[in-house]
Amino acid sequence: MHIKPDSLFAALAHPLRLRAMQLLASEHELCVCELTHALAVAQPTISRHLALLREAGLVQDRRQGLWIYYRLNTQLPGWAQDAIRVVAAGIADDEPYARDRAELATMPNRPGARCCA
Amino acid sequence: MHIKPDSLFAALAHPLRLRAMQLLASEHELCVCELTHALAVAQPTISRHLALLREAGLVQDRRQGLWIYYRLNTQLPGWAQDAIRVVAAGIADDEPYARDRAELATMPNRPGARCCA
């Protein structure tokens, strides 16, 4: 898995994409509707940004029934994963990232794939 | 020193700016003419990108006579410095970053401020 560093940074440079990455870093796997709820954006908006993250190689997706689950791409080079983790840990308690996690926790009827991951 | 993470990433998202940051991570202090030589770009080009890095808070500058020296901003939050270092170490031997360091080493008449830093 090869990724150009400036492409990695470009993918992380958008506020909404960074918020999505922070949620994925804390939750390991989320479907689009969960991200839509937690980030309070229109579905096509998050879908387009997730597609960009996928094409940049930052996330992987898998379909399960109607839902498509996204997670951080485990095949990224070590330095890229380390950078993402370092930043995630460093800003986790800042806004809006902490609030996004709280919003996610309030979501009713989350599709539960977490039990068998 | 506060910096928005997405602003940090936006600053690093440009190939030329990332190359400049890599050089600064390896050399600690460089003047504009050294960066111009090592990166083989026009002077206004690198100057404009350095201004952007400065305004984003990633680098500091100081004037010494005719020369203006740039270095990584030591007042960045820890997670930001860590992320920069992690990436720098991870890609240091890749191209074009390794070649940029080699080009810098070939530059004649480098203004020597390094002796008293």
Next chain:
DNA sequence: ACGATATATATGTTATATCGTATATATTGT
């Protein structure tokens, strides 16, 4: 086959970033 749900993509528009070139500013030596 049909309707419902979840997600993805296409389209037209607008804002932002970048570029090449020209010019301005600052400092030093004479």
Next chain:
DNA sequence: ACAATATATACGATATAACATATATATCGT
């Protein structure tokens, strides 16, 4: 004060990214 050097900024043109909205695709249950 003037010339020379190093660096910064301004300007106009072009490319790229983002947005809102509309529409398409995929899967499941009946």
